[in-house]
Amino acid sequence: MNELLSEALTIMLIGMVTVFAFLTLLIGAMAILRWFTAGADQLPASTSARTAAQPQEQLMAAVAAAVHKYRRDRR
Amino acid sequence: MNELLSEALTIMLIGMVTVFAFLTLLIGAMAILRWFTAGADQLPASTSARTAAQPQEQLMAAVAAAVHKYRRDRR
Amino acid sequence: MNELLSEALTIMLIGMVTVFAFLTLLIGAMAILRWFTAGADQLPASTSARTAAQPQEQLMAAVAAAVHKYRRDRR
Amino acid sequence: MERWMMLWNSTALSAFTWGQAGMMLVGALLLYLAISKKFEPLLLLPIGFGAILANIPLAGLNEPGGLLYYIYLVGIETGIFPLLIFMGVGALTDFGPLLANPRTLLLGAAAQFGIFATLLGAIALNSLPGFNFTLADASAIAIIGGADGPTAIFLASRLAPELLGAIAVAAYSYMALVPIIQPPIMKLLTTKEERAVKMEQLRPVGRREKILFPLAVLFLTLLVLPTATPLIGMFCLGNLMREAGVVDRLSKTAQNELINIVTIFLGLAVGAKLSAAEFLSVQTLGILALGAVAFSVGTASGVLMAKVMARFSSKPINPLIGAAGVSAVPMAARVVNKVGLEANPNNFLLMHAMGPNVAGVLGSAVAAGLLLALVG
Amino acid sequence: MERWMMLWNSTALSAFTWGQAGMMLVGALLLYLAISKKFEPLLLLPIGFGAILANIPLAGLNEPGGLLYYIYLVGIETGIFPLLIFMGVGALTDFGPLLANPRTLLLGAAAQFGIFATLLGAIALNSLPGFNFTLADASAIAIIGGADGPTAIFLASRLAPELLGAIAVAAYSYMALVPIIQPPIMKLLTTKEERAVKMEQLRPVGRREKILFPLAVLFLTLLVLPTATPLIGMFCLGNLMREAGVVDRLSKTAQNELINIVTIFLGLAVGAKLSAAEFLSVQTLGILALGAVAFSVGTASGVLMAKVMARFSSKPINPLIGAAGVSAVPMAARVVNKVGLEANPNNFLLMHAMGPNVAGVLGSAVAAGLLLALVG
Amino acid sequence: MERWMMLWNSTALSAFTWGQAGMMLVGALLLYLAISKKFEPLLLLPIGFGAILANIPLAGLNEPGGLLYYIYLVGIETGIFPLLIFMGVGALTDFGPLLANPRTLLLGAAAQFGIFATLLGAIALNSLPGFNFTLADASAIAIIGGADGPTAIFLASRLAPELLGAIAVAAYSYMALVPIIQPPIMKLLTTKEERAVKMEQLRPVGRREKILFPLAVLFLTLLVLPTATPLIGMFCLGNLMREAGVVDRLSKTAQNELINIVTIFLGLAVGAKLSAAEFLSVQTLGILALGAVAFSVGTASGVLMAKVMARFSSKPINPLIGAAGVSAVPMAARVVNKVGLEANPNNFLLMHAMGPNVAGVLGSAVAAGLLLALVG
Ligand code: NA
Ligand code: NA
């Protein structure tokens, strides 16, 4: 029981050190990443957001076309 | 053979009794259910129906918006 | 090694003969098919193409209906 | 030279048997019915194609290591595919019309007489030479009268796997034939006045009632007939996902992609059970005949039950809606509507027939659970 | 007569145990929470339904040959389902806010203290009678503090399968309870002025950065902690598919149909682990208590870390965003936003909280890998 | 202290081998080609990622109990994944252009010479030190010339599983390189006048013809070459579902969700076969070289066949369309169109090239069946 507790304490210590070490390393990696990609064009990213918008855009385009056709026909 | 037939007859009897008993119990359960939910707001139910209608509604809303904009623009 | 090579040569020979024979048979089958279906109405085929077009068509129909309603209302 | 011989020996021409050729014709017939006649194409197209693939000599698609073998092993021998289909069907089912008129459950009960009469008939057929159905076989055949594909496949996979192919083909074929089988029986048992009876409009049903209903069904089933809970449980899960309103993305997947994927595989695996040894026998003719009996008896008992109910009911009941109790959703309900319109052009029975129609699904799942309990 | 006896013996009424009835009530409670209270319904609805199905006597759904048995065997014992869910979550995750403000990773690290404190707590609980958690048990329980469902299920399936049901239920329940658990702790540890602090707008993040980030995470993980690569690897695969921009159809399938199908099955399989013998015990109470501790400690340590960082930072940091470090995406970030708005109606912290929020996902996956390495 | 040692021993740093590091670089290279160069990203992205995951020391993803191990076992060792992909490809294929001009089937036949020439080349390579291909190995390598991913993976999984990784990578890489490999060969073998030849517009094809075509293909295959029926059968099933018009929901699922899900898994499983022991060898260089030969010879023989046909044909034939006979759908047909436009800006060959293009799919599936029959 006492032994288990001290093991648990050790794991807690190792665990927090490792998690912090890992995520700190990752901060470093992100700094390198940013520096590495700095030259590249900063595109608006997130293709998925763009694609999600598509149907809506298609819809509005279709509506616009229909209305345009209607306006032209009425002349 | 004769024995099988009488077994089949027994199963038929048990079967019809059970099916009727089960569905009669279910009628009772439905009565309880109705009484139990009577207080609750009788919502138009069927979310799925609502969701199925959504694209159509969105479409009509978009069309309405486009037409409205067009009408406003023509003034 | 030499034996393997001659086996490979045999397979090449068999292979090309079979492939050509198979596809030539298929040309024959297609001729029969065409002759067999000649009487049938030559529908524009490709249901999938049609179905793919459907939403677009529904959209245009809905737009047309909306515009029509609007035109009628304005009178 | 040796390799040319290998090639010849590996062509089917050297290995074909008449039985295999016959089963391919059966497969081609099913494809024809599916595509040209639109007989339950979602199932009969993959079943027919599977029948052809399974009977190709030397291809081994239906032997250990082959695609169809694996699909059958994983999906049907375990019972998983019919249960997943049933979950999807649950997610596609609207119990509203049944909840608005609970008494129509009795019509769904009466129509199950088709199942049990067929069980008796299958055993009686044993007096003819060439037939030797066990009680398990007879039960699996009888479930054709349930007019419900996944239920029939599930029960047959448990009770009589060697008859599964013929049973599934019969079940789906007769479901497609409902518009031909039912109307004469319906007209024979009713007068024109009865068929013209209009029914009162259904009350709207609340959301809570719809959510609690699948749970009530599950609760009753687990108390009374636990052997029916795989089928009814998955059906109720699908329906609960549909009505709960909080897991729409799961419900939609169950209704669309998941049921579609499983349907392709289920069809292929059923087709794989169409082997000459099992299908090209006098037994299959018996199964087809018994299936016709099952549908006819089920239809008749549904209609007669509706006539009895009409006599004792204060509100008008059109006896035609009893025919929808066999399930065959939604075909049977549409047939009721059509026959009703013929008698009275202003009489729309569709929604009234949907109640017994979905009741029939529950009824035949209960019957399947009962047969599992008694002869499984 | 004999068959009537068979029928009676096959009803559940003759076979029910109190434990099974109790577990069905637990299942019903989970359904209630999922549907009426909207507690993580995507998971708790199938889990609750699975719990009911698994405890039906004589139905055998959870025994060899039953549906739930197969699903558990194929999807959880192998670890495949949680990993596929994690891939889908990766495809749904936008690392933009984290990339714009990398320091918030430290908040995601600090919040994992909830995990390790709970590990200690679970071992300490052994001093009470009725508790006898091994280190593996304690680790599986502790991961509840990761506030991440798939991670918890994956780790529990490796370290303590017999506790999996209780752990998954606790994890999802507390994730749903985040809006109730976190605000008091957040307010206790911060002043109104701190909560009102506005943060600078985030810089836009380039597409290349977003593509390379999941690869960098994977690279670090495989170097430092290979046991975390199943989880982090699948997460990064999903995220890479999302950001690469060349496999949108795969990314969308991973985010929608695939994750939906797996969610249904995962929920049912987790529910199948809710058996009376394992769930109706004092251990489950311990797990629920420890789960609450885990969430609270995680929230507190995240907030405290944010206060420390605020002191040493040149740019303003609102300490509330530390609370999002527990993950529970996106609920915790929304809670941060709400509490921030209470203190200052113009203070929108949502995007700032998304950084620590997704960092928490990585942090708890790292913690899970570590626990696997040390006690697995 | 002991636990710190456990931690160190569980980091990859202590366990890495040069081979694993090398294979990770190969995986990274594939990701680069997929994302930046858009080389068949749908396959090469999961393959590259799978290669990285499979080579992480101590993670065990590719060992019994690991995710990649299971996926490979279930999907590739059984042959199921490539067959399902082929079904989806069938559902995506329009045979209209081929039906309108059946003679182009011969172009699809001629281009398969690339396969058999490569078979010879692989055996000839055995004269060099370090190469020791069996006939089965050589056949699996030769199928790269089929320019068809699922066919190559299916055949390799049957004949030479240990070469599967290299073969799949070579096949998809060269398919992506078609726009670079083919044009020089096409220009070398044709004059500018030949390339400028305009072809007559294709006749419209009836619906019935399209429905019956996959059945005719299946029928011929099962008669002549049953070993090709798994591949051709699933392809024809997909195409029949597409054209039948009665099972659109199945056809759409096969074209979208199902093929997407399987593609993710197939890619990961192929990546899992990229182990250092099998990939980092001189054999892989041989496979890559032979793959280039296969594509080049296939292209050349297609073009030459088209020139022969042009001489004997009454209607004009542009010899460029022969190059599309290697399959690599639809890339090769697009390349033909582009090269044709260079010679004559009004010459649109795309639809004319689609005929040989899909014929090439059938041709290489036939070749695969033949190789299975002769050396399987
Ligand atoms: Na029924
Ligand atoms: Na976390």
Ligand code: NA
């Ligand atoms: Na090819």
